[in-house]
Amino acid sequence: MTQRSLSDAAGVPLQTHKQYERGLRKPGLDALTGYLRAGINVNWLLSGDGVALIRDIPATASVGAFDSRLMLELIEVVEQLLAEHGRELPPPKKAELIVTLYEMFRESASPVQRATVLRLVKLAA
Secondary structure (H helix, E strand, O other): OOHHHHHHHHOOOHHHHHHHHOOOOOOOHHHHHHHHHOOEOHHHHHHOOOOOEHHHOOOOOOOOOOOHHHHHHHHHHHHHHHHHOOOOOOHHHHHHHHHHHHHHHHHHOOOOOHHHHHHHHHHHO
């Protein structure tokens, strides 16, 4: 993807996207949601780890298909809790937290519990 096509797909202005790439700005919840909906692996986007595109994430028999609804919900909850409690996390640590939460809630098949997420946010931040 070109910078233009990716920024358009994510609904992010091109100049803002370029600032994200250069590390001059950090994407917020709306931008992360846009990239996720555009098929970008948010873990890769924030940390550089793994594959760039969700479709390239290998599915295993134990994991199944990627649950974008769960990932979007976790990103939103983590962002809200960080803001509500005046805490910040560097993007790689935030990505690791969100992926860990994703794996935890995906495995348990239980609904996202804000109290559990808050405990882990406080530990990480």
